[in-house]
Amino acid sequence: MTRRLGKNDRWLLLILAVICIGICIFFYLQRGEAGAVAKVTIAGEVYGTYTLTQDQTIEIKIDGKVTNILKIQDGTADVTKASCPDHLCVHQKSISRENETIVCLPNQVVIEIEGAKASALDSMT
Amino acid sequence: MKRKTAHLGMLLAVALICSYIESLIPFYFGIPGVKLGLTNIVVVWMLYLIGAKEAFLISILRILLAGFMFGNPFSIIYSLGGGILSFIAMLLLKKTNRFQVVSISVLGGIFHNIGQLLVASLVVENFNLFYYMPVLLSAGFITGFLIGILAQELIARLKGRL
Ligand SMILES: [Zn+2]
Numbered sequence: 001m002t003r004r005l006g007k008n009d010r011w012l013l014l015i016l017a018v019i020c021i022g023i024c025i026f027f028y029l030q031r032g033e034a035g036a037v038a039k040v041t042i043a044g045e046v047y048g049t050y051t052l053t054q055d056q057t058i059e060i061k062i063d064g065k066v067t068n069i070l071k072i073q074d075g076t077a078d079v080t081k082a083s084c085p086d087h088l089c090v091h092q093k094s095i096s097r098e099n100e101t102i103v104c105l106p107n108q109v110v111i112e113i114e115g116a117k118a119s120a121l122d123s124m125t
Numbered sequence: 126m127k128r129k130t131a132h133l134g135m136l137l138a139v140a141l142i143c144s145y146i147e148s149l150i151p152f153y154f155g156i157p158g159v160k161l162g163l164t165n166i167v168v169v170w171m172l173y174l175i176g177a178k179e180a181f182l183i184s185i186l187r188i189l190l191a192g193f194m195f196g197n198p199f200s201i202i203y204s205l206g207g208g209i210l211s212f213i214a215m216l217l218l219k220k221t222n223r224f225q226v227v228s229i230s231v232l233g234g235i236f237h238n239i240g241q242l243l244v245a246s247l248v249v250e251n252f253n254l255f256y257y258m259p260v261l262l263s264a265g266f267i268t269g270f271l272i273g274i275l276a277q278e279l280i281a282r283l284k285g286r287l
Contacts, residue, residue: 004227004274004277005225005227005228006223006225007211008223008224008228009225009227010223011132012224012228012231013227013228013231013270016231016235016266017266020259020262020263020266022260023258023259023262024259025136027256027258027259029194030258032192038140043250044251045251050245060285067262074131086197086199086200101253101256102259103245103249105199105203105245105249106197106199108248108249108250110249110251110254112251112253
């Protein structure tokens with residue numbers, strides 16, 4: 001208890017730091033370009049895919065009730081209204097780069113940005 | 126026994142205060158509801174001063190009560206995912222008796238955020254959320270480190286007095 005960090009601690013912290021930095025670099029190299037479409041999934045099921053090039057407002061409905069409103073403007077997607085109790089999805093920043101997401105946990109809604117390649121693959125399957 | 130119950134009650138109160146402070150900090154990791162894990166300081170402290178079983182009990186109670194008071198059902202499942210995973214990681218590392226408080230806290234911080242990420246991915250059934258892993262891991266490391274230093278000071282000063 002007298003020493004803050006023993007030899008074991010230094011090694012462990014060094015290894016953990018290297019792992020964190022490594023993962024950051026890996027993800028950074030994989031980061032996407034500006035995306036092409038916004039894909040909406042509800043509980044893992046694809047609900048719809050919407051192009052970012054066209055300004056539009058999409059009502060996401062579950063069982064006929066509107067749960068989230070997705071607004072696409074100037075190539076970015078944003079949730080402007082939601083029925084969930086926390087409204088955290090509304091507070092999240094708008095997204096435009098590949099792989100960025102907006103999540104509404106209570107409604108199980110995820111909006112993710114996909115590039116042109118990924119969305120072409122999706123439409124084939 | 127009475128003294129112990131009072132002691133546990135006090136720890137629970139301290140843990141709840143940490144939760145409250147945390148709920149006031151608007152911190153977005155890209156995934157809504159993900160918390161920094163400041164309450165880990167009480168968990169680390171409890172692991173050293175009162176033992177694993179009590180520490181686990183207080184952690185779970187803290188998460189449930191804080192969820193009802195400052196959160197919602199969804200913040201409870203996030204916190205449970207993060208809290209339980211980080212608790213197991215810290216307990217296992219502490220059991221080896223080879224590491225100091227700081228290491229244990231850093232591991233706890235990292236696993237706290239991995240736990241939250243896993244829960245979020247499972248709830249929305251979408252593993253693309255792992256996009257946020259680098260931020261979450263780094264944040265877990267840094268908060269874990271700072272909390273560890275603080276916890277070490279606390280434990281050194283309070284040992285034997287409570
Ligand atoms: Zn929402």
